[in-house]
Amino acid sequence: MNYNWNWGVLFEEQYLDWLISGVGWTFAVALSAWVIALIVGIMIGVGRTLPTKPIAHICAAYVELFRNVPLLVQLFLWYFVMPEVVSDDLGRWMKRDMPNPEFVTAVIGLGLYTASRVAEQVRAGINAVGGGLVSAAYAGGLSTAQTYRFVLLPIAFRLIVPPLTSEFLTIFKNSSLALTIGLLELTAQSQQIAEYTFQGFEAYTAATVIYVVIALGATLISHILEKHTRIPGYVGKG
Amino acid sequence: MDNLDLSVIIDNLPFLWQGLQISLSLTALAVVGGIALGTFLALMRLSGFGPLSWVAAGYVNLIRSxxxxxxxxxxxxxxxxxxxxxxxxxxxxLIAFVMFEAAYYSEIIRAGIQSVRKGQVHAGKAIGLSYWQIQRYVVLPQAFRNMIPILVTQAIVLFQDTSLVFVVSLRDFMTASSIVARTEGRLAEMYLFAALVYFTICFAGSIFVRRLQRAKTA
Incomplete structure (x- = not known):
């Protein structure tokens, strides 16, 4: 294997700047998209468990639609096709004047995609609470809204902390797809350094190490969170 | 939007079909390779021999992050x-997908192996089977039976993931759609069509999984 090692390239000012800016964009996309994913995901997930059939069906359709189309195709639809589909004025604004179009598109696309995955966890959490508690709530005279507010959601949210933290890690990894619409996040920057310097090994190692550190950090946070949110002695389906 | 030109899809169907064949064969080969390597990693991890299981755990955790x-x-x-x-x-x-998916498959397979009751292994030992015979004739057949729905679900995820070869311009279905979209200047038609094709295949796959699960519980 013929390869000229040069780890110093990572610390040259220009390339170090690229890496740092890449990390910044990765965090910006992942965290902003996570906000959308949580809000929309919780609404869709709760919607799927509601006794009102039409709402449950619409929410189920949302999940099927977003889960069965690759994220890459979804990003392209938001980025290239959306401006053509909306009204002319809005389309023109999206193409010419919208600030940071790659970032906004990546956040919306990744957020709505992850929402479908969050929704599945929320639904599973609500279903895991079990019928006995729901019957008890109704027998105690609570309305459907009150049952969700005081019985189902407080327990379900604590049950789904572990799977949600794993989704949180996934959104960091999936934010790398933003490079396909031209956002220079961490993976894109490492690839760019590889192309400019021919030091692919060093460049990809740098990105890999940073992703591993992010994963370790997320795992650490999730352990702390799980310890605090665990319901002592709760086994579900009671 | 009111002037969707569907002829662009029909004119380029042979080219798109070639792309889809690449996507499907990449998926099929990566599933086979991923399950083979994943089984190996899972066995390493459960071997009870420190260094082997650390190497496997390290690899799986690295790839998954x-x-x-x-x-x-x-x-x-x-x-x-x-x-x-x-x-x-x-x-x-193909090598990238096999190495990547093996990490995810190994976690599924590890859970599957652990779902086989310990008594089965003891019984195998008692009648004089070797370690490999126990894995081959007792543990793995039962483990895989339990895992089939999850393995198929992972194959659907893998099929969607193959669209990412776009970043290295391998002409799978996604790249082919995007080439047609840009050369013909028909982005809306082509990307909506791509979404429809992926959706149809993956949705059919997920219905198949649901049927498998029902067959298992029945």
Whole structure:
């Protein structure tokens, strides 16, 4: 294997700047998209468990639609096709004047995609609470809204902390797809350094190490969170 | 939007079909390779021999913390360098997918192996089977039976993931759609069509999984 090692390239000012800016964009996309994913995901997930059939069906359709189309195709639809589909004025604004179009598109696309995955966890959490508690709530005279507010959601949210933290890690990894619409996040920057310097090994190692550190950090946070949110002695389906 | 031109799809169907064949064969080969390597990793991890299980755990955790696109870039760069000659983008991508999916499959398979009751292993030992015979005739057949729905679900995820070979311009269905979209200037038609094709295949797959699960519980 013929390869000229040069780890110093990572610390040259220009390339170090690229890496740092890449990390910044990765965090910006992942965290902003996570906000959308949580809000929309919780609404869709709760919607799927509601006794009102039409709402449950619409929410189920949302999940099927977003889960069965690759994220890459979804990003392209938001980025290239959306401006053509909306009204002319809005389309023109999206193409010419919208600030940071790659970032906004990546956040919306990744957020709505992850929402479908969050929704599945929320639904599973609500279903895991079990019928006995729901019957008890109704027998105690609570309305459907009150049952969700005081019985189902407080327990379900604590049950789904572990799977949600794993989704949180996934959104960091999936934010790398933003490079396909031209956002220079961490993976894109490492690839760019590889192309400019021919030091692919060093460049990809740098990105890999940073992703591993992010994963370790997320795992650490999730352990702390799980310890605090665990319901002592709760086994579900009671 | 009111002037969707569907003829662009029909004119380019042979080209798109070639792309879809690449996507499907990449998926099929990566599933087979991923399950084979994944089984091996799972057995290493459960071997009870420290160094072996640490190596397997380290590999799985490393791969699971980095994005697939980065893994694809890694192997595009590494494979020709390690072999001393280029082997074409299809095989580079295939190796990347096998190595990547093996980490995910190994976690599924590990759970599957652990779901086989310990008594089965003891019984195997009692009648004088060797370690490999126990795995081959007792544990793995039962484990895989339990895992089939999850393995198929993972195959659907893998099929969607193959669209990422777009980043290295391998002409799968996604790349083919995007080439047609840009050369013909028909982005809306082509990307909506791509979404429809992926959706149809994956949705059919998920219905199949649901049927498998029902058959299992019945």
């Amino acid at each position: 980095v994005p697939l696109i980065l893994v694809i870039f890694w192997f595009y760069f590494m494979v020709p360098l390690a072999l001393g000659r280029p082997i074409g983008s299809f095989y580079s991508a």
